[in-house]
Amino acid sequence: QVQLVESGGGWVQPGGALRLSCAASARTFRPFAMGWFRQAPGKEREWVAVIRWSGGSSYYAASVKDRFTISRDNAKNTMYLQMDSLKPEDTAVYYCAADQTERLRVGTLPNYYDDWGQGTQVTVSS
Numbered sequence: 001q002v003q004l005v006e007s008g009g010g011w012v013q014p015g016g017a018l019r020l021s022c023a024a025s026a027r028t029f030r031p032f033a034m035g036w037f038r039q040a041p042g043k044e045r046e047w048v049a050v051i052r053w054s055g056g057s058s059y060y061a062a063s064v065k066d067r068f069t070i071s072r073d074n075a076k077n078t079m080y081l082q083m084d085s086l087k088p089e090d091t092a093v094y095y096c097a098a099d100q101t102e103r104l105r106v107g108t109l110p111n112y113y114d115d116w117g118q119g120t121q122v123t124v125s126s
Helices: none
Strands: 005-008 010-012 017-027 031-040 044-052 057-062 068-073 078-083 093-099 122-124
Touching: 005 093, 017 031, 017 093, 017 122, 031 078, 044 078, 044 093, 057 068, 068 122, 078 093
Parallel strands: 010 122
Antiparallel strands: 005 017, 017 078, 031 044, 031 093, 044 057, 068 078, 093 122
């Protein structure tokens, strides 16, 4: 099991930006993919973005496409989520997760992921 530590959350005004980080503590770290999810109060956990660790192909939910950018630094065992043009509806607890199973397609459902971070709060308001 891999320990995932998230950071970078906070409060910003609409139109602002935040950069989330997710660091993996492991001797070796080579997941199939890592993803970001978010969960707002009273709502189900929602997929945000995913990146294949080896090739770096990335995919985004329609609600964040063109505003968020997922990336990773293999040498640092770290994944990032750059969030620009933030909206109030982006307010949620953001979780990073690792999918350790090789697949033909990346997963967008939480049950595909084996390891999870503790979550970091993102609040967007005036």
